[in-house]
Amino acid sequence: DTAVSQTPKYLVTQMGNDKSIKCEQNLGHDTMYWYKQDSKKFLKIMFSYNNKELIINETVPNRFSPKSPDKAHLNLHINSLELGDSAVYFCASSQDMRGYTFGSGTRLTVV
Amino acid sequence: QKEVEQDPGPLSVPEGAIVSLNCTYSNSAFQYFMWYRQYSRKGPELLMYTYSSGNKEDGRFTAQVDKSSKYISLFIRDSQPSDSATYLCAMSALISSASKIIFGSGTRLSIRP
Numbered sequence: 001d002t003a004v005s006q007t008p009k010y011l012v013t014q015m016g017n018d019k020s021i022k023c024e025q026n027l028g029h030d031t032m033y034w035y036k037q038d039s040k041k042f043l044k045i046m047f048s049y050n051n052k053e054l055i056i057n058e059t060v061p062n063r064f065s066p067k068s069p070d071k072a073h074l075n076l077h078i079n080s081l082e083l084g085d086s087a088v089y090f091c092a093s094s095q096d097m098r099g100y101t102f103g104s105g106t107r108l109t110v111v
Numbered sequence: 112q113k114e115v116e117q118d119p120g121p122l123s124v125p126e127g128a129i130v131s132l133n134c135t136y137s138n139s140a141f142q143y144f145m146w147y148r149q150y151s152r153k154g155p156e157l158l159m160y161t162y163s164s165g166n167k168e169d170g171r172f173t174a175q176v177d178k179s180s181k182y183i184s185l186f187i188r189d190s191q192p193s194d195s196a197t198y199l200c201a202m203s204a205l206i207s208s209a210s211k212i213i214f215g216s217g218t219r220l221s222i223r224p
Contacts, residue, residue, distance in 0.1 A: 004154075031210070040119070040216065041119075041149070041199075041216065041217040042214070042216045043155070043199065043214040043217075044214075045211060045212070048211065090154055090155075092154075094210060096210065097142060097143045097203040097204075097205060097210035098143055098145075098160045098203075099143070099147075099157040099201075099203075099212075100157070100212060102154035102155050102156070104153060105152075105153070107152075
């Protein structure tokens with residue numbers, strides 16, 4: 001059983017399209033996150049939800065909209081995709097400050 | 112200045128060598144200090160975490176934290192080719208009832224057989 005699962009694994013799409021990435025965790029954690037990893041491997045936090053409530057919202061274009069229907073799911077919708085959005089997007093969950101469990105990532109390529 | 116600084120490498124050492132990976136940080140609010148390992152095209156996996164200054168050992172891995180110098184290290188003894196990966200240091204602080212982890216930029220490590 002995968003602890004944190006993301007779909008899709010790969011996403012290739014044209015500029016201007018709208019796309020969604022889904023994330024589910026079966027660890028019973030209260031908090032979920034979206035991170036973006038650029039081509040230089042730098043991981044930057046985008047959003048955090050605690051029990052379906054938005055807790056952290058970093059400086060992210062409002063084309064990115066997270067949604068948490070319940071504490072086990074956190075989806076990310078991206079409108080009007082741009083070339084600069086190409087990256088690997090990681091979902092993660094945690095119960096406390098001692099570390100996250102990451103999904104395997106969604107590799108987004110905007111052409 | 113970035114909150115967490117990490118030498119990106121790449122670092123290449125022969126099998127069996129001792130590896131030392133380091134990070135510095137600027138925010139005194141960080142409470143937990145972690146090391147993650149990331150293989151190519153995989154998600155980061157938590158290797159170790161520490162809370163206070165001092166050493167913590169787990170098999171061939173030792174994590175060291177010096178809060179007074181704002182400096183953390185990861186030592187790998189008897190390095191193996193399977194240790195080849197990107198190593199990310201990370202630190203967490205509590206923000207509005209949720210933990211926020213800030214990552215270093217990662218050090219790419221290669222162990223030569």
